[in-house]
Amino acid sequence: DTAVSQTPKYLVTQMGNDKSIKCEQNLGHDTMYWYKQDSKKFLKIMFSYNNKELIINETVPNRFSPKSPDKAHLNLHINSLELGDSAVYFCASSPGRAETQYFGPGTRLLVL
Amino acid sequence: GENVEQHPSTLSVQEGDSAVIKCTYSDSASNYFPWYKQELGKRPQLIIDIRSNVGEKKDQRIAVTLNKTAKHFSLHITETQPEDSAVYFCAASNAYSGAGSYQLTFGKGTKLSVIP
Numbered sequence: 001d002t003a004v005s006q007t008p009k010y011l012v013t014q015m016g017n018d019k020s021i022k023c024e025q026n027l028g029h030d031t032m033y034w035y036k037q038d039s040k041k042f043l044k045i046m047f048s049y050n051n052k053e054l055i056i057n058e059t060v061p062n063r064f065s066p067k068s069p070d071k072a073h074l075n076l077h078i079n080s081l082e083l084g085d086s087a088v089y090f091c092a093s094s095p096g097r098a099e100t101q102y103f104g105p106g107t108r109l110l111v112l
Numbered sequence: 113g114e115n116v117e118q119h120p121s122t123l124s125v126q127e128g129d130s131a132v133i134k135c136t137y138s139d140s141a142s143n144y145f146p147w148y149k150q151e152l153g154k155r156p157q158l159i160i161d162i163r164s165n166v167g168e169k170k171d172q173r174i175a176v177t178l179n180k181t182a183k184h185f186s187l188h189i190t191e192t193q194p195e196d197s198a199v200y201f202c203a204a205s206n207a208y209s210g211a212g213s214y215q216l217t218f219g220k221g222t223k224l225s226v227i228p
Contacts, residue, residue: 040220043218043221056215100146105154
């Protein structure tokens with residue numbers, strides 16, 4: 001199945017913990033993204049990588065660190081989780097300079 | 113940077129009626145305008161898009177119009193059905209952002225409810 005996949009789908013954790021979310025795309029796309037969607041449903045871009053190079057780095061706490069080991073994978077590590085980090089995190093990919101973005105199923109993070 | 117305003121934030125229509133969602137953008141260099149539909153608990157999915165060299169595009173019951181002069185674009189859904197109920201996002205992108213990628217700026221979304 002060609003798709004953008006994320007793991008885990010659900011993540012429930014305590015404040016102060018460190019967690020990672022993984023994303024993989026097998027669409028052959030050059031560019032990948034992380035978005036945060038809060039309870040108001042607003043989609044906020046966090047990071048973007050093009051061929052493993054960081055190209056978009058929005059104003060995000062430095063507790064969030066993306067890593068792209070290759071152009072098919074983009075992971076997100078979050079240190080010292082806070083209550084306000086609770087949200088749905090979507091990974092997306094696009095075929096390089098083309099504009100259409102394809103989203104993963106989302107990771108629902110709940111920080112207690 | 114780009115700023116995209118989307119209206120209304122919520123919209124209720126009777127089944128069979130039409131729905132219109134409007135967006136304005138600020139960057140005159142923007143040249144690509146996709147629309148995404150997000151059903152409850154699901155991922156955003158592209159439903160239609162338009163480029164700045166085209167004024168209108170249709171796909172069955174949905175259509176998008178673009179007015180470059182006024183910097184606004186709209187989504188039109190005709191003969192609405194209950195399965196059209198979802199959150200709809202407009203977005204705009206400029207031609208280039210960093211090394212070989214477009215940055216999409218999303219509107220804040222419109223929650224459409226189609227009442228049977």
